[in-house]
Amino acid sequence: MPEFTNGRHLVKEYPSGYPIPGRTTAYDTSAKINTDSVSLNGGILAKLLLISVDPYLRGRLAGYTPSKFALEEPLAGYGIVKVIRSENDKFHPGDILYGNGRIRHEEYSIITKEEAEHVVAFKPVDGIPLSVYIGAAGMPGLTAFTGLKEYGNVKKGETIFVSTAAGAVGSMVVQIAKKEGLKVIGSAGSEEKVKFLKELGVDVAFNYKTTDTREVLQKEGPIDIYWDNVGGDTLDAVLENTNEHARVIMCGAISGYNGEPAIVKNLMYTIYKQTKLYGHLVGPLLSKYQEAFDKDVIPKLADGTYKHREDKVYGLDKASQALLDVLKGANVGKSVVVVSED
Ligand SMILES: NC(=O)c1ccc[n+]([C@@H]2O[C@H](COP(=O)([O-])OP(=O)(O)OC[C@H]3O[C@@H](n4cnc5c(N)ncnc54)[C@H](OP(=O)(O)O)[C@@H]3O)[C@@H](O)[C@H]2O)c1
Helix, strand or coil: CCEEECCEEEECCCCCCCCCECCCEEEECCCEEECCCCCCCCCEEEEEEEEECCCHHHHHHHCCCCCCCCCCCECEEEEEEEEEEECCCCCCCCCEEEEEEEEECECEEEECCCHHHHEEECCCCCCCCHHHHHCCCCHHHHHHHHHHHHHHCCCCCCEEEECCCCCHHHHHHHHHHHHCCCEEEEEECCHHHHHHHHHCCCCEEEECCCCCHHHHHHHHCCEEEEEECCCHHHHHHHHCCEEEEEEEEECCCHHHCCCCCCCCCCCCHHHHCCCEEEECCCHHHHHHHHHHHHHHHHHHHHCCCCCCCEEEEECHHHHHHHHHHHHHCCCCCEEEEECCCC
């Protein structure tokens, strides 16, 4: 009877600033599981393969996004698992499942019938590694695609500015925008990330830590579309430098996730310039755009037209540090924890 230690990434306390690995969240080895005999009660026994380390996990630790995590329970998010046993007719041993936000950070878990409504079985397309399905081919890529389609009102020759442009979402926004014929300005937090942006074909790439964002926007703008991943003073700088009728796609506000909220002072500019501000959430737009994404974006990822970069670590015990790295900007590319390779 195979009884295993069932490693888990647990919430230990709620952070007030940056999460502290080993204190805010920690890897725990106190649970055991017998994978042959554990009761499934109509559910699925799944082995965790990959987890997506996303900035919004910080929100679920703090409660400023829905579904605050419970203390002493595993975190949960986007991820990929393999079915080991199943009492659910829809899924079979060996199936690979993609989970929308509810994949628990534990090496083996029981996916209940209700939770199974939020997973899909899939086979990677040739040319796209499994892990890319939690990055450019999954939620972050879909965030970029749906936001631009729904709110961008993109017109060839316009100028878009993308903050956090080298990240999982940003790097897809800049590539789709280039394909649409936009002039693309992208900012990122290191020289290595700026180099990556140039490889992606970004027209004006700069390090916002060493170059003044306002100066770049004054020289290279005005801005027709702003893809906002950070909020705060960067958003203020953009509002000062937009064209009339600009669209601001508010996707994230990471500059305020770990301390004081990202305060914005320049909203009055939106009146005179008739700027449109759109709060963007990927989930509600999936049913409208998944098919178009599969048709337009997946083939371009498979043939290398769209590039992607991953920042992989190995072992669930690395998840706490990986989350801190994403929140501090130490990741270069989509942050992925490889929990098991088979
Ligand atoms: N609305 C939605 O449906 C949705 C879905 C997915 C993601 N998002 C949001 O999209 C944004 C990007 O997510 P992602 O998954 O692609 O993450 P990511 O860009 O791969 O990683 C996060 C990046 O944020 C930047 N950052 C961290 N602290 C910052 C700060 N104080 N000021 C400015 N930038 C900071 C860092 O890049 P630099 O080194 O370049 O600063 C870091 O690498 C986040 O705001 C996230 O919450 C929204």
